[in-house]
Amino acid sequence: MAAPKVGAAIIGPGNIGTDLLTKLMRSDVVEVRLMSGIVPDSPGLQRAEGLGIDTSSDGIETVLERDDVEIVFDATAAQAHIAAAPRLQEAGKRAIDLTPAAIGPYVVPAVNLEAHLDADNVNMVSCGGQATIPFVHAIDRVADVAYAEIVATISSASAGPGTRQNIDHFTETTAAGIEAVGGADEAKAIIILNPADPPIMMRDTIFARVREPDAAAIEASVHTMLAEIVAYVPGTRLVLCETDGDKVTVMVEIEGAGDFLPAYAGNLDIMTAAAARVGEGMAHHLAGARA
Numbered sequence: 001m002a003a004p005k006v007g008a009a010i011i012g013p014g015n016i017g018t019d020l021l022t023k024l025m026r027s028d029v030v031e032v033r034l035m036s037g038i039v040p041d042s043p044g045l046q047r048a049e050g051l052g053i054d055t056s057s058d059g060i061e062t063v064l065e066r067d068d069v070e071i072v073f074d075a076t077a078a079q080a081h082i083a084a085a086p087r088l089q090e091a092g093k094r095a096i097d098l099t100p101a102a103i104g105p106y107v108v109p110a111v112n113l114e115a116h117l118d119a120d121n122v123n124m125v126s127c128g129g130q131a132t133i134p135f136v137h138a139i140d141r142v143a144d145v146a147y148a149e150i151v152a153t154i155s156s157a158s159a160g161p162g163t164r165q166n167i168d169h170f171t172e173t174t175a176a177g178i179e180a181v182g183g184a185d186e187a188k189a190i191i192i193l194n195p196a197d198p199p200i201m202m203r204d205t206i207f208a209r210v211r212e213p214d215a216a217a218i219e220a221s222v223h224t225m226l227a228e229i230v231a232y233v234p235g236t237r238l239v240l241c242e243t244d245g246d247k248v249t250v251m252v253e254i255e256g257a258g259d260f261l262p263a264y265a266g267n268l269d270i271m272t273a274a275a276a277r278v279g280e281g282m283a284h285h286l287a288g289a290r291a
Helices: 015-024 043-050 060-065 078-090 109-116 127-143 161-165 167-180 215-230 266-290
Strands: 006-011 030-036 054-056 071-074 094-097 121-123 145-155 186-194 202-210 236-244 247-254
Touching: 006 015, 006 060, 006 266, 015 030, 015 043, 015 266, 030 043, 030 060, 030 266, 043 054, 054 060, 060 078, 071 078, 071 266, 078 094, 078 121, 094 266, 109 127, 109 215, 109 266, 127 145, 127 167, 127 186, 127 202, 127 215, 127 247, 127 266, 145 167, 145 266, 161 167, 167 186, 202 266, 215 236, 247 266
Parallel strands: 006 030, 006 071, 030 054, 071 094, 094 121, 145 186
Antiparallel strands: 145 202, 202 247, 236 247
């Protein structure tokens, strides 16, 4: 007999929240029981209701009232999560933060999910962080990264108001995540919105200066990490892995799964795929603790 699913709620019925819902509808361990926002007639709430999900336009208030919700995915904005986080913690709910608020520990599933399964609030860094931190970590574990710089290029068409308003948070949080999780001693992050039509796929370039260059070891580590990421973001492709002296360049392209968002919106898809991965990891951990 299958174990009962762990109840979850999504705050923020925009594009990211809706794509996340689509992914979690396929989960065998997480059950989304509530989608909450602040605009009563928002398309996201209407879609969720059409899928048989309870909806609310009272934001966090309804989430806090639900005893059948243990995991809460916050797909709103950094300032909103900063206000919500202590209330979710007080209510005993696990928060998975898709905003750049960076209150809880940074989590990148391919790198450090197992270390934070008991945390009451985890942060998903940023789309650029999810796409590049694993490769910085892969380089660092065999070559010791002194400095890393990443350039995340995304289609303007995939950057909604939330992304645009949070660009400063994006660069700060991504750079901090590259250091804290990726292992670089120093880091810098740059985001570029490309207005090309038709829209481009998400493309990320990682530049690293290393102390112990070994081209073969670096390439092997990068390919091992790629396999870890492809397990939950199948559209991730390695374009380049090159070592020149103490400089390493890795380039990746990310095509979205097309669940709700268009395939070119790999920057959004990698966030929702990573958040779903973390939610399922937490749910399995909770279920195992009760067994």
